Amino acid sequence: MTEKNKPRTNRTGSRREFLAGITVASGSLMGSSLAQATTNTHAAPQDPTKIQGNGPSANGLRSEHEVLERLPALNIVSLTPLEQLHGTLTPADLHFERHHAGIPKIDPREHHLLLHGMVDQPLKFSVADLQRFPAVTRTCFIECSGNLNTRATEKATVQMLCGLTSQSEWTGVSLRTLLNEAGLKPGASWCLAEGSDAAVMTRSIPVEKLLDDAMVAYAQNGEPLRPAQGYPLRLLLPGWEGNTHIKWLRRLELSDSPFMTREETSKYTDPLKDDTARQFSVIMDARSVITSPSYPQQLEQGWHEIRGIAWSGRGRIRAVEISVDGGKTWAEATLQGPVLPKAHTRFGLPWRWDGNPAEIASRAIDETGYVQPTRRQLIDARGPGSALYHLNPIMHWLVERDGRVLYKAEPWA
Amino acid sequence: MTSLNCGRPTRSRLIRHYIALTLLLAMSSQHSLGSEPVRYGIGQHASQAEIAAWDIDVKPNGEGLPVAEGTAIQGQVLYADMCEQCHGVGGIDGSFGSLVGRLPEDIFPFGRDPTMEKTVGNYWPYATTLFDYIRRAMPFDAPGSLSNEDVYSLVAYVLQENDIIEAGTLLDQSNLPDIQMPARDRFVPDDRHGGNQIR
Numbered sequence: 001m002t003e004k005n006k007p008r009t010n011r012t013g014s015r016r017e018f019l020a021g022i023t024v025a026s027g028s029l030m031g032s033s034l035a036q037a038t039t040n041t042h043a044a045p046q047d048p049t050k051i052q053g054n055g056p057s058a059n060g061l062r063s064e065h066e067v068l069e070r071l072p073a074l075n076i077v078s079l080t081p082l083e084q085l086h087g088t089l090t091p092a093d094l095h096f097e098r099h100h101a102g103i104p105k106i107d108p109r110e111h112h113l114l115l116h117g118m119v120d121q122p123l124k125f126s127v128a129d130l131q132r133f134p135a136v137t138r139t140c141f142i143e144c145s146g147n148l149n150t151r152a153t154e155k156a157t158v159q160m161l162c163g164l165t166s167q168s169e170w171t172g173v174s175l176r177t178l179l180n181e182a183g184l185k186p187g188a189s190w191c192l193a194e195g196s197d198a199a200v201m202t203r204s205i206p207v208e209k210l211l212d213d214a215m216v217a218y219a220q221n222g223e224p225l226r227p228a229q230g231y232p233l234r235l236l237l238p239g240w241e242g243n244t245h246i247k248w249l250r251r252l253e254l255s256d257s258p259f260m261t262r263e264e265t266s267k268y269t270d271p272l273k274d275d276t277a278r279q280f281s282v283i284m285d286a287r288s289v290i291t292s293p294s295y296p297q298q299l300e301q302g303w304h305e306i307r308g309i310a311w312s313g314r315g316r317i318r319a320v321e322i323s324v325d326g327g328k329t330w331a332e333a334t335l336q337g338p339v340l341p342k343a344h345t346r347f348g349l350p351w352r353w354d355g356n357p358a359e360i361a362s363r364a365i366d367e368t369g370y371v372q373p374t375r376r377q378l379i380d381a382r383g384p385g386s387a388l389y390h391l392n393p394i395m396h397w398l399v400e401r402d403g404r405v406l407y408k409a410e411p412w413a
Numbered sequence: 414m415t416s417l418n419c420g421r422p423t424r425s426r427l428i429r430h431y432i433a434l435t436l437l438l439a440m441s442s443q444h445s446l447g448s449e450p451v452r453y454g455i456g457q458h459a460s461q462a463e464i465a466a467w468d469i470d471v472k473p474n475g476e477g478l479p480v481a482e483g484t485a486i487q488g489q490v491l492y493a494d495m496c497e498q499c500h501g502v503g504g505i506d507g508s509f510g511s512l513v514g515r516l517p518e519d520i521f522p523f524g525r526d527p528t529m530e531k532t533v534g535n536y537w538p539y540a541t542t543l544f545d546y547i548r549r550a551m552p553f554d555a556p557g558s559l560s561n562e563d564v565y566s567l568v569a570y571v572l573q574e575n576d577i578i579e580a581g582t583l584l585d586q587s588n589l590p591d592i593q594m595p596a597r598d599r600f601v602p603d604d605r606h607g608g609n610q611i612r
Contacts, residue, residue, distance in 0.1 A: 101556065114459055114467055122459040129456050181452050192470055198556045200549040202470065251467050260473050260539045262546040266531065269600065271523030277536075277596075281603040314607040368607030381611045383524035413527070 070094055071159050077144070079163025083291040087336075088309065088344040089139070090166035092221050097228045098144050098164065101198035104248050108224075108232040111196070113216065117254035120183030127218060127232045133173040133181075136215055138238065140342045141167045141311050143284050145241035145268060148391040154398070154406040158294050161395065161407065165311070167344040168229075170236050172217035175210040184254065192259045193235050193244075194251040203244045204258035205237065213238050216249060239313030239342035240282045241390075243268050270390060273383025284313030286372050287392035288320050288347070288364035299403040301355045306333070307348035312366035316340070319365045320347040326359035326396065327374070333362070341367075358399040359408065375410060387412040471545040475590030478544065481561035482585035485578075488570025491563055495552040504532075504574050513574040519595040534575030538600050540592040543568050565589075 045051050062068060068091070070078035078097040080090055108127045116122035144164035152161050188207055195201040205214070217236040218225060225231040230247030237244050243263055258264070258280075270278040288310035293299055306324075310317045316339050321330035336346040347362070363372040375393035378386070396408035471477040492504075501507030505514065514532035516522070523529050523536070533543060548564045550556050559567070569584040577592060578584070605612055 101550065101553075114464065115456075116459055116464050116468070122464060123456040124459040124463060125456040132455050133453060177453075181456065194467075194470070198550070200469070200557070202545075202549070253468065253470065255472070257472070257474075259470055259545075260542055261470075262542050262550075265539060265542050265600070266533075266537050271521075273524040275521040275524065276599050276601050277521075277523065278603050279600040281605075283603075283605075366607065369609045370607045371609055373611045377611045385522070385524040385527045385529065387527050 068094060070096065071163060072097075076100070077164065079159050080166045081157075081159045082163055082165070082289065082309065083158040083294050085291075088167050088346050089221065090168060092168065092223065092226050092229070095142075095166040095168060095220070095226065095229055096144065096164045098242060099197070099228070100201055103227050104197045105227075106196065106232060106248060111232050111250070113233060113249060114251045115178060115182045115254075116252075117191075118185040118188035118256065119179075119254050120185060121181075123182050125178075130173050130216060130218060130233070133177050135171055136174045137169060137171040138213075138215075139167065139169045139340055140236070140238040141165055141284075141344045142236075142242050142245055143311070143313075145243065145281075145284070145389040148393070150387050150391065150412040152407060152409050154409045155295055156407045156409065157296065158289055158291050162289055164242070165344070167311075168220045169222070170215065170217040171219035171222075172215040172233075172236065175214040175216065178216065178252075179207075179210060179254075187256045188254040190255050190258050192251070192253040192255065192261075193246040193249060194253075195230075195246045195248040196250040197248050201243075201246055201263070202259065202261040203246060203263055204261060205235075205244060207254070209237060209240070237282075239284060239315075241268065241284060244282055268389060270382070270388075271385050273385070281390055284311070285390060285392045286310070286312035286314065286317065286364045286366035286370050288317075288362040288372060289395055290322075290360055290362050290397060293360065293399065293405045294397055295405050295407050297405045299353055299399055299405060301353055301403075303350055303352050305348045306351050306360060306362075307346065308362055309344045310335075310347055310362070310364035311342070311344045312364065312368075312370070313342055314370065315342065315367040317345040317347075317364055318367045318369075320345075321363050321365070322347075322349050322351075323361045323363075324351060324358045327361050327394065330363070353399065355401065357401050360397045360399065361394050363394045375412070379412065384413045469545075469549055471541045471548075473539045473541050473590065475541065475586060478541070478586035478589060479561040480586055481565055482583050483562050483565030483567075483569055484581065484583055485566070485569040485573040486581070487562070488566035488568070488573075491559075491567055492570050495555075496567070499553060504571060512571050515575060515595065521596060521599045532575070533571055534577060534595060536596050538594050538597045540568065540572060540577075540589055540594055543571060544589060 068081055068084055070080060072078040076099060080094050080096045111127055113125045147162045147164035149161050191205050191207055191210055193203055193205055215236045217234050218232060220226065220229055225234060233249045235246040235249050264280065270281050272278055288308055290306060290308040292307050293304060306322055310320045317335065320333040320335065322333050323330050331349060333347040333349040339345050365371050372392060372394055378391065378393055398406045398408050499507050499509045500512050504512035511530055512533050514530065515534045523531065537543065544564055547567055548559060565584045569578065569582060572578045573580055
């Protein structure tokens, strides 16, 4: 397959189609950037060994030859260019965004985290206070539960289709430590987490999850959180839907029942075909996506590595299988270690393309034995009205005879 | 008897024991590197006033509702002024969707029919959520600016337009939690636990 970074001008048409087609409840294309990316005009010397290079600098920049950008859409999200990344970590500036009232400006010296409700001792922590506790670090993904563009066309990149997942190494203080510090009262079983954005975003989290593996994070990939990721503090709930990882965290209130906030009732719930709605469906199901070959690549005959990422909110990825005949037969891919729980895991499998049309797909299997379903299986299980959250179908790429790679776009019905 | 007498804790012996124990504790605290305390003693006590300034959430049982009241008559005026531009005239067909709309016999076909629009009247399970959300996040261009009376009035207006409360109802902290929303019993907690099943 040829270059990873096709000139951005090739992608502009698809970007418009994407913006027109994306299904987000609220309308209006406020402030979406439709501007074409500037063409790279950097000229490298013919022989770099014959000229002194630039000296060191305070802040490193990417090569002028590499254009790595999030794709902002609808003024509420920006998507990670998954098909342009390697390994499993997302550079902090490319971590996807989903904001409900924009990014608040917060002075970390003025910011506090309040811990109160059903605790022995209500406490108030400054950011500096929290950094005095023993630190914990873990690598995990955060994925928005609305991470499938069900109206995509065949000219859709991985970024457009499902760029609302990213992975970082997060550092902070364990919730176990903080709850121990305040002292949980008997019967405290739920906790309201609240942000200091203009939505004053709230979600109810079971104490069981907080005591299991949650943290209040203050760092991402070794540096303080980016403002878009909750600076100076965010809640981190490994494996759970992005909306629950409350950014700009200011308050944790312990209680004996859920608060039934707007997000966990009217929004992030899943209507089912039996005329009910599934609530607190917060764990992200196992999923995989092939990032190469994918649109807009142009394949040459010969050997390629089919590669991508797989992840599960319930633990480790056990296996990823790859098909080149549209799902009739499957072969097991190689997983790149370390295979971490609740983390993007890189997979790959060499493949020789013989020039005939092919239909490439991947499916993930996690350590609970869950097998990533087909689109049809999901629709049959839940109903066609379930087309918004927690969609993790097997995705197919069509390799045309001329080497073009297209997304196999099918309606959610 | 002598031995018994020797074992009796005299005042001076108690003091000596106390001093020894204090010294021991003091010495051990110098060697606390690597040990984990029961509590670290980090962070300040949060006062009731500090908590009250931020504690704006309202629960389904009414916990957190402020003492105030409002009616749909007041709410209609506020709505036209601050909400209508995004949420539509009468809460219908706004650029950010509809707030108002009931389905015949309160059916709940959202899983079967992707074209069905969710509204407060046909989807929201708790009226308290409406109060909590309007107070914390609305109006969009001036979040958190409404008085408690304003919020009760707007909640009353949206509920009245959805035919959930009768016209003229005075809404306050005592009757808001009792309102039965049409979709109240439609929500079921996720009971999936992984494994080889698709649900």
